[in-house]
Amino acid sequence: MYDYIIIGAGINGCFLAHELSKYDLDVLVLEKGPDVASGATMANSAIIHPGHDPKPGTLKAKLNVRGNELYPSVCKEMDAAFRQTSAFVVATNQEELAVIHTLHEQSQTRNVPSEILDRAQAIYLEPNLSDNVIAALNLPSTGIITPWEVAFNLMEEAILNDVKLYLDTKVLSIIARPKTCYIDAKSGDSRYAYEVITGKGNFIGSNIINAAGVYADEIYSMLNPIDKFTITSRKGEYFILDKLPEPLVSRVIYPIPSSKGKGVLVVPTIHGNTLLGPSSEFIDDKNGDFTDTETLEYVRSQVKKTVKNIPFNKAIKTFAGLRPTGPTGDFIIEESFDFPGFINIGAIQSPGLASAPAICEYVMDTIIEKQVILKEKKTYIKRTKLPILYKMADSEKQKLWKENPSYGKIVCRCEHISEGEIIDSIRRPLGATTLDGVKKRVRPSMGRCQGSFCQPAIIEILASELNISVEEVKLYNEGSNVVIKGESN
Ligand SMILES: Cc1cc2nc3c(=O)[nH]c(=O)nc-3n(C[C@H](O)[C@H](O)[C@H](O)COP(=O)(O)OP(=O)(O)OC[C@H]3O[C@@H](n4cnc5c(N)ncnc54)[C@H](O)[C@@H]3O)c2cc1C
Numbered sequence: 001m002y003d004y005i006i007i008g009a010g011i012n013g014c015f016l017a018h019e020l021s022k023y024d025l026d027v028l029v030l031e032k033g034p035d036v037a038s039g040a041t042m043a044n045s046a047i048i049h050p051g052h053d054p055k056p057g058t059l060k061a062k063l064n065v066r067g068n069e070l071y072p073s074v075c076k077e078m079d080a081a082f083r084q085t086s087a088f089v090v091a092t093n094q095e096e097l098a099v100i101h102t103l104h105e106q107s108q109t110r111n112v113p114s115e116i117l118d119r120a121q122a123i124y125l126e127p128n129l130s131d132n133v134i135a136a137l138n139l140p141s142t143g144i145i146t147p148w149e150v151a152f153n154l155m156e157e158a159i160l161n162d163v164k165l166y167l168d169t170k171v172l173s174i175i176a177r178p179k180t181c182y183i184d185a186k187s188g189d190s191r192y193a194y195e196v197i198t199g200k201g202n203f204i205g206s207n208i209i210n211a212a213g214v215y216a217d218e219i220y221s222m223l224n225p226i227d228k229f230t231i232t233s234r235k236g237e238y239f240i241l242d243k244l245p246e247p248l249v250s251r252v253i254y255p256i257p258s259s260k261g262k263g264v265l266v267v268p269t270i271h272g273n274t275l276l277g278p279s280s281e282f283i284d285d286k287n288g289d290f291t292d293t294e295t296l297e298y299v300r301s302q303v304k305k306t307v308k309n310i311p312f313n314k315a316i317k318t319f320a321g322l323r324p325t326g327p328t329g330d331f332i333i334e335e336s337f338d339f340p341g342f343i344n345i346g347a348i349q350s351p352g353l354a355s356a357p358a359i360c361e362y363v364m365d366t367i368i369e370k371q372v373i374l375k376e377k378k379t380y381i382k383r384t385k386l387p388i389l390y391k392m393a394d395s396e397k398q399k400l401w402k403e404n405p406s407y408g409k410i411v412c413r414c415e416h417i418s419e420g421e422i423i424d425s426i427r428r429p430l431g432a433t434t435l436d437g438v439k440k441r442v443r444p445s446m447g448r449c450q451g452s453f454c455q456p457a458i459i460e461i462l463a464s465e466l467n468i469s470v471e472e473v474k475l476y477n478e479g480s481n482v483v484i485k486g487e488s489n
Contacts, residue, residue: 001182002028003372005196005205007171007219008212009033010041011151011353012345015360016209018154020368021161024375028203029155029163030196032170034477035437036155036430037148039213041353042440043289043321044236045252045267045275048143049351050087052107052114053257058330059362064351065110066358068141074357075145078153079385081270087142087252088122090306092132096256100137103257113140128248130308142252146270147353148440153383156430160381165430166200168478173197174208174222176339182206185373191340194223207341207371209363214286214324216332216346224338231347233322234261236278237291237299242314242448243272253306261323261350264302266310271415271443276303276310278321291318316448323349333359335367343367386424388442390416411461412454414447422458426465433466435459436476459483 004020006013009031020027031038051065075082091097100116107114115138122136123129129136159165174196181193181204196203212219217231241248247268255263260280267275279295279302296318303310326332326347336342345359352359368374387400387407400420401408407420425432425441432438435445438458445451445458459482463470470483 001193002026002203002205004028004207004209005030005194005203006209006211007196008039008210008216009036009151009155009165009167010039010211010213011037011147011356012348012359013209013211014151014154014158015356016211016363017158017163017165019360019364021158021163022376022380024377025372027158027163028205029158029165030169030171030198030203031165031167034168034434034474035432035440036165036167037151037440040321040324040348041147041151043319044147044350044353045238045265045278046144046147046269047087047252047265047267047354048082048145049262049354050107050112050114050139050141051110051351051354052089052103052112052137052139053262054351055329056106056109059333060330060351060355061110063331063355063358063362065112066361067351067355068112068143070357070361071143071145071354075150078150078157079383080145080150080153082143082145083270084141084143085251085268086138086140087254088117088126088129088136088138089254089256090122090129090133091135091256092130092305093134097135099256100135103137107137107139114138126249126251126253128307128309129253130304130306132305144252144268144270145353152430152441156428157381157383159429160383161377166198169198169200171196171198171212171219171222174219176223177204182341184371186370194339194342207343209343209345211345213348214322216324216344220336220342220344220346223342224336227336227338229327229332229344229346231324231326233283233286233288234325234349235281235283235288235320235322237295237320238275238277238318239296239299239312239315240269240317240319241274241276241311242316244274244311244314247272248274248310249307255302255306264299266303266307271446273316276300282325283322286322289320289322291320316450324352325349331355331359333362341371383429386428387421389418389421411457412444412447414449414453415443417442417444417454419457419461422461423465426462432462434474434476434480435462435482438462455482
């Protein structure tokens with residue numbers, strides 16, 4: 001029997017798996033996607049919001065502020081990029097200026113650093129602000145990350161410390177086994193254990209963590225169809241702009257928030273691209289993460305209100321993500337009353353990424369510490385850093401090329417990714433098995449040509465490393481094979 005079965009390997013599942021891996025516990029993670037970070041964690045604005053705007057008194061407000069505090073050290077520890085860019089919330093009329101004053105006061109009560117800048121001060125720092133902008137709320141503690149990098153690194157270290165991860169393993173149903181099945185180590189009481197049924201076998205856990213994103217409601221109602229909550233998908237669509245000779249903006253630019261969220265943003269990314277988005281639209285389809293022309297037109301019209309000189313002709317990709325939106329607007333983080341040991345981490349829409357380390361801390365402190373005896377492992381293995389060429393000084397690169405010439409063989413010319421880095425991404429403990437997996441881990445195909453130049457070479461490397469034929473190499477999931485064997489005449 002597992003001590004914890006975590007359902008979903010998004011940022012929340014990964015943080016909890018990593019934290020639990022520090023203790024003498026048997027932990028299993030079940031993920032229906034072919035890789036870690038397959039849901040909202042893969043498709044968002046990547047902002048570590050400072051915590052200025054969630055409603056007072058909500059879990060969101062508390063955990064966002066704490067998450068923002070924790071990220072710099074978490075990223076340092078996990079060797080993941082974090083950049084404190086700061087952000088502006090911009091006002092374009094007197095009504096919006098009043099909102100800026102309210103947000104400023106709210107920030108002060110939460111110890112979130114903030115200051116109001118007039119137009120001249122704001123333009124000095126961000127020359128491409130639109131001509132309509134009259135003032136800005138400066139939020140210097142805002143940061144950006146690469147969300148899936150944090151998730152991968154956490155899960156990789158969890159795996160090194162004996163957490164089991166089963167990918168492509170969809171949870172189909174959950175059965176509460178009779179109350180005599182599990183004897184609580186702390187209280188000595190007996191209670192339910194839970195049998196989790198998947199397409200790849202059944203697993204029994206004394207405790208379950210439901211971190212299934214937009215599907216968290218369906219997972220809980222498999223067990224408890226009465227006391228259920230509902231999650232609706234709220235889609236956000238984006239453009240990604242190519243790297244520009246001069247950055248369009250150097251910090252996050254928020255419009256004034258509305259009932260639909262933080263609005264359509266302009267966001268610099270860790271790797272020098274610019275994100276424009278997201279839109280905000282409720283949809284019925286929990287798999288509907290595709291873009292459409294009409295919504296992207298809306299995104300264009302909105303970003304022009306806050307930033308000018310946007311080179312839309314430099315868009316290299318569009319994408320969409322689905323926010324798991326709950327009934328109250330707040331996060332749902334609690335142990336089920338009817339089914340002790342079953343923890344819901346649901347409705348984690350924005351600022352869910354920014355809050356993730358604090359969500360983990362909160363779950364550990366308020367729920368898990370009461371459920372099990374936490375005994376630290378005697379030995380804990382830290383993941384080793386792999387060479388990342390773009391982060392290296394020239395002298396370090398020269399040394400590396402001498403030791404292993406494959407790091408000198410550039411496969412992706414847009415992002416300057418070497419054969420050695422691609423091989424590392426496949427051989428590491430949570431290794432890539434698909435083109436998309438390689439792309440997420442070390443970035444080939446993320447650039448201007450979106451893989452049209454380097455993809456054939458990456459297919460060859462994947463085939464050779466995984467000892468499969470090129471026809472078996474997949475883009476992402478089952479059936480997405482890229483090379484199709486032709487019929488010979
Ligand atoms: C458009 C958009 C913009 C956003 N911008 C920001 C931002 O800038 N800053 C911020 O703080 N937050 C942002 N968010 C919110 C943030 O992305 C989410 O709160 C966060 O990623 C949620 O992580 P999670 O681990 O809870 O869920 P997810 O990342 O969705 O992970 C859930 C996982 O569960 C798996 N799963 C589902 N069902 C099953 C099943 N039956 N069996 C097994 N596995 C299953 C899924 O495949 C998935 O991998 C944004 C979200 C969106 C969509």
